[in-house]
Amino acid sequence: MFLAWRPKSQQKIYRSSTEAESATPIPRQTETQIVRAPNFLKPDALVQYVGTMDTLVQEHLDRYWVGKQIVDAHKLSLHLLLTLACRFLMGYQDHARIEKLSDYMNSVMFALDVIPLKIPGTCFYKGLKAAESVRKEIRVLIKEKKVAMASGVEMQDIFSFMISRPDPSTGKFTPEDDIADKMMGLLSAAFNSPCINITFIMKFLAERPEILQKVRDEQFEVAKSKNPGEPLNWADIQKMKYSWNVALEVMRHRPPVQGFFREATTDFTYEGYTIPKGWKVCWSVSSTNMDPELFPEPEVFDPTRFDRGAPPPYSNVPFGSGPRSCPGKDYARMQILTFLHHVVTRFNWDLINPDCKVLGGMNPIPIEGLPIRLHNY
Numbered sequence: 076m077f078l079a080w081r082p083k084s085q086q087k088i089y090r091s092s093t094e095a096e097s098a099t100p101i102p103r104q105t106e107t108q109i110v111r112a113p114n115f116l117k118p119d120a121l122v123q124y125v126g127t128m129d130t131l132v133q134e135h136l137d138r139y140w141v142g143k144q145i146v147d148a149h150k151l152s153l154h155l156l157l158t159l160a161c162r163f164l165m166g167y168q169d170h171a172r173i174e175k176l177s178d179y180m181n182s183v184m185f186a187l188d189v190i191p192l193k194i195p196g197t198c199f200y201k202g203l204k205a206a207e208s209v210r211k212e213i214r215v216l217i218k219e220k221k222v223a224m225a226s227g228v229e230m231q232d233i234f235s236f237m238i239s240r241p242d243p244s245t246g247k248f249t250p251e252d253d254i255a256d257k258m259m260g261l262l263s264a265a266f267n268s269p270c271i272n273i274t275f276i277m278k279f280l281a282e283r284p285e286i287l288q289k290v291r292d293e294q295f296e297v298a299k300s301k302n303p304g305e306p307l308n309w310a311d312i313q314k315m316k317y318s319w320n321v322a323l324e325v326m327r328h329r330p331p332v333q334g335f336f337r338e339a340t341t342d343f344t345y346e347g348y349t350i351p352k353g354w355k356v357c358w359s360v361s362s363t364n365m366d367p368e369l370f371p372e373p374e375v376f377d378p379t380r381f382d383r384g385a386p387p388p389y390s391n392v393p394f395g396s397g398p399r400s401c402p403g404k405d406y407a408r409m410q411i412l413t414f415l416h417h418v419v420t421r422f423n424w425d426l427i428n429p430d431c432k433v434l435g436g437m438n439p440i441p442i443e444g445l446p447i448r449l450h451n452y
């Protein structure tokens with residue numbers, strides 16, 4: 076399913092908000108010009124991160140979950156995923172600063188889907204202020220990185236890559252404000268969608284104890300194959316098939332991203348509607364993932380549906396599809412499954428507010444978080 080509309084006559088595409096502010100349009104990059112930092116998010120590179128990710132997830136649970144009776148699963152998963160994103164994408168690990176960043180990012184996320192009223196006291200205004208604070212913090216980090224790199228410290232993260240390499244299309248180093256904007260975009264992509272998925276996994280599993288039990292059985296099988304204290308590795312992640320089907324089924328019911336945009340490169344007709352070349356098309360994840368021809372009995376929560384043959388191409392699209400599909404899919408899978416492994420083997424939980432209200436915009440965010448009551452397992 077999709078929506079389409081006519082392009083604005085003066086529509087321009089900007090690569091960053093700073094460029095947009097200066098109102099100097101730059102030509103749209105072609106697919107081959109898009110600078111994709113090599114391999115940071117590909118399985119070959121991710122293999123080496125699993126052990127560290129496992130340690131960070133356990134540290135997070137020990138610090139923020141253990142000994143607590145009630146926690147906000149949404150807020151804490153946001154904090155965890157931001158911690159992982161800071162560590163793996165920026166090479167940065169500082170609990171106090173990440174806690175502050177996490178609060179700011181929470182405000183930014185809430186401001187994405189509201190009426191843009193730039194008036195003190197509004198959600199939008201709070202989000203703007205929070206975004207400015209995040210940019211400020213990233214600019215400080217850029218300076219710290221530059222000092223560290225100048226003193227010979229070797230860095231392998233994507234943030235250092237952006238700082239230390241010139242843009243191949245211009246031969247010039249990227250301005251710090253642009254790096255801050257790009258990093259903020261990447262951080263948001265890296266934690267927001269997985270955070271929504273984890274939040275709703277916690278909700279769906281609390282509501283379906285029989286499915287939780289199957290996830291737990293699978294995760295205990297993996298745990299049994301390990302020596303005490305041995306961290307998870309890439310092969311363990313591949314064994315978590317049922318758990319990943321649960322994550323996919325949660326995303327089918329609650330897609331973290333509702334859709335994205337494409338431009339018609341040629342005139343075409345769909346279901347009797349002609350879409351002229353140049354029109355913008357918004358494809359919708361939620362309606363595609365609920366199509367009964369593609370997913371029989373779409374309202375039923377059934378993780379095993381993905382075992383009965385893969386859905387046809389371009390039908391199960393929480394991560395998009397085609398050349399612009401989500402480059403963070405494998406990384407997201409790794410962090411969601413690592414979290415799930417530890418949470419189900421250590422805790423039981425029930426929902427404090429089963430009917431929690433969810434923001435109905437591009438990202439389904441529970442307005443008052445997802446408070447849960449924890450029990451040790």
Ligand code: HEM
Nearest residue numbers: 264265268269331332335393394395396399400401403407
């Ligand atoms: C549950 C987790 C995630 C979901 C559901 C998700 C979903 C999506 C979707 C639907 C798109 C648009 C794809 C398209 O236009 O065809 C996208 C793009 C993108 N995602 Fe994700 N994402 C997730 C996690 C991540 C993570 C962890 C990262 C980074 C580490 C990431 C980075 C990106 C980037 C950079 C793009 C833009 C790609 C481009 O324009 O070429 N995402 N994501």
